[in-house]
Amino acid sequence: MNARAVFSVKGGMGTHRRLGGYRLLDEIGRGSTAVVYLAMDSRGREVAVKELIPELTGVQEAVGRLAREMRAQGRVRSAYVARLLDGAVSAERPHVVMQYVPGCPLNELISAYGPLRGERLARFARRLALALGDVHDAGVLHRDVSPGNVIVMGDRPTLIDFGIAQESGAEQITRRGMVVGTPAYLAPELIEGERATAVSDVFSWAATVAYAATGRPPFGRGSLHGVCFRILRGQADLDGAPEPVAGLLRAAFRRDPAERPSARWFAGALSPLAGDASAGGGVTAA
Numbered sequence: 001m002n003a004r005a006v007f008s009v010k011g012g013m014g015t016h017r018r019l020g021g022y023r024l025l026d027e028i029g030r031g032s033t034a035v036v037y038l039a040m041d042s043r044g045r046e047v048a049v050k051e052l053i054p055e056l057t058g059v060q061e062a063v064g065r066l067a068r069e070m071r072a073q074g075r076v077r078s079a080y081v082a083r084l085l086d087g088a089v090s091a092e093r094p095h096v097v098m099q100y101v102p103g104c105p106l107n108e109l110i111s112a113y114g115p116l117r118g119e120r121l122a123r124f125a126r127r128l129a130l131a132l133g134d135v136h137d138a139g140v141l142h143r144d145v146s147p148g149n150v151i152v153m154g155d156r157p158t159l160i161d162f163g164i165a166q167e168s169g170a171e172q173i174t175r176r177g178m179v180v181g182t183p184a185y186l187a188p189e190l191i192e193g194e195r196a197t198a199v200s201d202v203f204s205w206a207a208t209v210a211y212a213a214t215g216r217p218p219f220g221r222g223s224l225h226g227v228c229f230r231i232l233r234g235q236a237d238l239d240g241a242p243e244p245v246a247g248l249l250r251a252a253f254r255r256d257p258a259e260r261p262s263a264r265w266f267a268g269a270l271s272p273l274a275g276d277a278s279a280g281g282g283v284t285a286a
Contacts, residue, residue, distance in 0.1 A: 019095055020088060022049050031163070033062055038100060047085060051095040063094050065163070068170075070096045073162040078134030080127050082151075082160045101160060103153030106212060110147065115215045119275045121245060123155050125209045126270035131159040132205055132263035136198045139168045143196050145204035146182035147211050168198070184217040184227050189257055191228050199260040206252030213241040218249075244273065 017024040022039040028048070029036035033056055039049040056062035066089050073084040073096075087096035110116075116124055128150065135142050142165050149161045164180050181190065187203035190196060210218035218237050219230040230236075236253050238246045248269055254260050261269075 019049055019051060019093055020086075020091070020097075022047065022097065024049065034066070034163075039097075041097075046100040048082075048098045048100045049095055050098065051093055057092070057094055063089055066094055066096060068166060069162045069164075072140045072165040072167055073098070075138040075140055075167070076135050077138070078131055078159075080131035080156070080158055081134060082158055098160075101151045101153070101158045103151040103156075103158070105148050106150040106152055106157070106208070107147035109152050110212060110215050115240065116212045117242075119273070120155060121209075121213055121242070122270050122273035123276045124152070124157055124212055125245060125248075126267050126274045126276055127155075128157045128159065128205060128209065129263045129267040129270065131157065132201055133267055135159070135165075136168070136201070136263060141166055141168055141196050141198065142201050142204075144181040144185075145201055145208055146185040147208055148182065150208060166196075183224055184219055184221070184231075185211075186228075186231065187257070188232050188234075188255060191231060197257060198262065199257045202252050202260050202263055202266070203257075205263065205266070206249045207236075209245070210236065210238060210241055210249050213245060213249075214239065218253075245270075 019037075019039070021042050024037040024039045025046075026038045027035055028038045034050050034052050037049045037051070039047050041047050050066075052062055052066060070084060070087045070089060073082075077083075082101050083099040085097045085099060088094065089096070104112075115121075128145075132142065132145065140162075142159065142162065144161060144164050145159065149159065151158045151160055181204070183191075185204045185207040187196075187200040190200055207218050214237070216237060217227075219227050219235065220237065221227070234253065234255050236249070238249060241249060248266060252260055252266065
C-alpha cells in the first residue's frame with residue numbers, strides 16, 4: 001500500500017477523530033489490510049498513521065504482519081527512509097505511526113513531468129541506493145522497492161511502506177508459489193519462489209531507477225504472465241536510459257543474484273555522476 005503525500009486537508013473526516021494521541025486529519029492511502037491517515041501529534045507536527053481495517057483487528061496473522069512491519073522499520077535510520085515514530089499493535093485499534101513525507105510518489109512525478117535526466121537522475125539513483133544500503137545495514141529487507149513506494153521532494157527520494165519488509169535472518173514469511181510485492185519490479189528469483197535477499201532489493205532498485213530514466217517499467221506492461229516472462233528472460237527495455245547509468249542497471253539486472261553488486265557498491269559507483277559526493281547514508285545525509 002502506498003501512502004500518498006498530500007498538501008491540503010479535505011476535512012471529510014471531521015475535526016475530532018482521534019487514534020491514541022493523534023488527531024486524524026485525512027485519509028491519504030488505503031490498501032486491502034490498512035488505511036493510512038495524515039494526522040497531527042500533541043505538538044502540532046504532521047505524521048502518518050497506519051491503522052488496520054476494522055475487519056482485521058482481531059486476526060492474529062494481520063496483527064502479526066503489522067508487528068513485523070513496525071519492528072523492521074524501527075531498525076532503520078536513514079535520511080532517505082521514512083522513520084518509525086510510534087505504534088501500538090496490541091491496542092484495540094492496531095496502528096503504527098511514521099514520519100509524514102511530503103512530496104510526490106515517483107510514478108506520479110514521472111507521469112506528470114517525464115523522465116529524470118542528467119545529474120538529477122544520477123542523484124536520485126544514488127540516494128535511493130543509499131536508502132537501500134541503510135535498510136540492509138540494519139538487517140532488513142524491504143521487498144517492495146517500486147515507483148509507488150518512493151516519495152520525491154526536490155532532489156530527495158524517501159523510501160516508504162515497510163508493509164512486507166522482514167528482518168534479513170527471519171523465517172521466510174511468504175508461502176512458496178505466492179508472489180508478493182509489485183510484480184513488474186520483482187527480482188527473477190522471487191518470481192521463482194526463492195528467498196528474498198538484499199540483492200533482490202537491488203534488482204527492484206534498478207527497475208525503479210530504469211522507470212525514472214525512461215518513464216516505462218523496464219519489463220513492460222500487460223499481463224502478469226508476460227511481465228514475469230520478460231523478467232525471467234532478462235529482457236529489460238533500457239532504451240532512453242543514458243550511459244553510464246544504463247550500464248549500472250544492467251549489472252543490477254544480472255540473472256544470478258550472486259553476480260549483482262550491493263546497494264552500497266552502486267551508491268559509490270554513482271557518486272562521480274551525481275555531483276553528490278558529500279551525501280552519505282545515515283540520518284545526517286544532506
